[in-house]
Amino acid sequence: MIGLALLAAGGCTVNYSLSGGSVPPSAKTLSVASLSPRAPLCPPQSALTLTEALRDLMQAQTPLNLVPADGDIAYEGAVTGYDVQPVAIQANETAAMNRLTITVTIRYTNRPEPRKDADLTLSRFADYSSTQDLSTVEDALVQEIGKQLAQDIFDRTLGDW
Numbered sequence: 001m002i003g004l005a006l007l008a009a010g011g012c013t014v015n016y017s018l019s020g021g022s023v024p025p026s027a028k029t030l031s032v033a034s035l036s037p038r039a040p041l042c043p044p045q046s047a048l049t050l051t052e053a054l055r056d057l058m059q060a061q062t063p064l065n066l067v068p069a070d071g072d073i074a075y076e077g078a079v080t081g082y083d084v085q086p087v088a089i090q091a092n093e094t095a096a097m098n099r100l101t102i103t104v105t106i107r108y109t110n111r112p113e114p115r116k117d118a119d120l121t122l123s124r125f126a127d128y129s130s131t132q133d134l135s136t137v138e139d140a141l142v143q144e145i146g147k148q149l150a151q152d153i154f155d156r157t158l159g160d161w
Helices: 001-012 044-061 134-157
Strands: 027-033 075-090 094-110 118-129
Touching: 001 134, 027 134, 044 075, 044 094, 044 134, 075 118, 094 134, 118 134
Parallel strands: 027 075
Antiparallel strands: 075 094, 094 118
C-alpha cells in the first residue's frame, strides 16, 4: 500500500513560482529599452521614471539578467498619453480632484517563444487634489502610476493573464 502511494506521488511534478510568472526556461536575459516620451505633455524625466519602474519590477519578479539590448525577453515602447483631466466636479462647478492619466504602448518580444510576442497599449491614472499644483505632486504620481503600469505589463506578458 505504501509502495503504491510512493509510486503515484513519484509521477507527479509541481512547478512553483514566487511571482506567478511564466518565464521560458531557455530565457536568460531581459532588456528594457528606455521609453520614448511621445505624448505632447510628457516630461522626459517621467518617461525615464516609468522605464525604471518596469526594469525594477522585472528584475524583482524574474530570474533574468538585465542587459542593455537584445535580451531573450525584450520590452520597448513609448509614453503615448500624458493627460490631466478634472474629476469629482462639485456643486459650484469646480473640480475637487484632478486625474493624471498615463498611456504607454509596449512591444514585447519573447525570443524563445515568438508566438507570445505582443503589442500592448495600457493606461493607468492617479488622482490628486485640485488645490495642489501638478508640478508639486507629479513625481510621486508618476512613480505610483509607473508601479501599476509595470505590474500590468508583467501580468500581460509573463504573468499568463
